[in-house]
Amino acid sequence: MKKNEVTIRPAKHTELETLYHLVTSDETWTKFNGPYFPYTTPSFADFSQSTFIRLCEGRTMQLIVLNGKPVGSVSYYWECESTRWLEIGVIIYDSSCWGKGLASLALPQWVSHLFAKLDIERVGLTTWSGNPRMMACAEKLGFQQEARLRKVRYYQGEYYDSVKYGVLRSEWEQRDS
Structure with missing residues (x-):
């Protein structure tokens, strides 16, 4: 897989129907994206009024595109906005694209974008020990394991x-140089 x-x-x-199909036709991704939280397939109307709006705005969520075709998303949310504690996420919805390093190519773009656009000093990424590929991806990208809460999921x-990971702005900038 090449970076570009x-x-x-x-x-x-114009991508509403395509993206709804991407997110709902193969929901294998839900087995790794916090499966201990309840998930219900969104109706088309709910998707169009929530996730799709976030994707179109592009501020807190963007598509991951492989050779022009949407295959996943990156996102962020505030753990605590007043203290500027931000967490990111990544989902590859198309399971035929798993194991190809897409997340490790998309996440650096997202992290760099967030450091450029937001007044933050740290980006966090939380996963669980049932998702060893995400743990390896975080470590590959230079995120430090900051906490492990044992047997809570x-x-x-x-x-x-x-498993909680984080990278500081200074570490990220040093990584890119």
Whole structure:
């Protein structure tokens, strides 16, 4: 996979049906994206009034595009906006694209974008021990494991750890030089 084959961008208003199909037709991604939280497939109307709006605005969520085709998304949310504690996420909805390093190509674009646009000193990424690919991706990109909350995620009869990673602006800038 070449770096220039993977980009991030806001959604286009003409992509509503395509993106709804992408998110809902193969929901295998829900088994790795916090599966211990309840998930219900959104209706077309709900998707168009929530996730799709965020994707089009492009501020808190953008598409991951592989050779012009949307395959996933990057996002952020405030853990605590008043203290500028921001967390990011990444989802590759198209499971046929898994294991190809797309997240490790998309996330640096997103992190660099966030450091450029927002007055923050740290970007956090939280995953769980049931998603070893995300843990490896975070470490590959220079995120430091900052916390491991042992056995706090219960899923399908088994306990998992919550694993918190972070990268500071100064570390990120040093990484890019």
